[in-house]
Amino acid sequence: MKNAIVTGYSSGIGEAICKILEENDFTVLKLKTRLEDSLNLEKEVKQLLKNHDLELLVNCAGLGVFKPHEEISVEKIKELIDVNLTAPILLCNLCLRALKKTKGHIINISSIEATRHSKFSALYTATKAGLRNFSLSLFEELRRSDVKVTNINPDLTKTNFFDELNFEPSSAKNAHLLPEEIAKAVINIIKFDGVITDITLRPQRLEIKKVKK
Known part of the structure; x- marks a missing residue:
């Protein structure tokens, strides 16, 4: 059995990743x-x-938060940076010596927003673009240690991420991804004989539904 640490394990993509890892002989340390x-x-x-x-x-x-930047509270700005960027960087720092011993793998779940510039997404994009670029730079640093680093950029995925937002993916089958599909990609990346450093996963169509809160 191999050991994994997965953040965000209680729901959505994180929960799906934990499930598929446990089906593939991993123990998830929560x-x-x-x-x-x-x-x-x-x-x-x-x-x-x-x-x-x-x-x-x-x-x-x-x-996530998607609104005019001046309307975002200082507390929410700090929370987004702490969770989306600071925590992953800190966890990589704390886990690297252990991962070097096992020639392990770091997978950072970023976002499609890390690759583009969308209205009302300045804060979220900054955190996810930061995580993506951290991942790509860390890979170059760790190549000789044989620790793999992968950054995944999922597009709209149907999870509770949107519960507090005023929009969500369309329910049309080909207009959103499912957490299980991201989890399958994680397993394929782990099993790949080489390193997938950066991958973007997208549904075929772009359809967003406005939600009244």
Whole structure:
């Protein structure tokens, strides 16, 4: 059995990734500390790695806000940066020595927004573009250590990510992705004989439905 740490494991893409990993002989080590709490997160990870080897780190937790930048509170700005960017960078830092021992794999779940520039997405795009570029640079750093680094950019995926937003993917079958499809891509990436450094997953059509909150 191999060990994996997966953030965002309680729902959506993270939950689907945990399920498929467990079906493929991984044990998922689930962090209990909130990702915004960097001090206690560091303590928990260090304690966990004293008792377990680590073959895989999947940074999947993410938050979104899409509105005029001046309307976003300072607290929400900090929360998005902490969860979407700071926590993955911190977890990579804390896990790297363990991953070097096993020649493991880091997979960061970014977003289609990391590859483009959309209206009302400046903050979210900044965090996800930062994560994507961190991933690509980290791969270059780690090539000689044989630690693989992959960045995944999912497009609209039908999850509870949209519960607090005023839009969601259309229910049309070919206008959204499912969490299980992202999870299948993760397994294929892990099994690939080489390194997939950056991959974008998209539905065929773009259809967004407005939702009244």
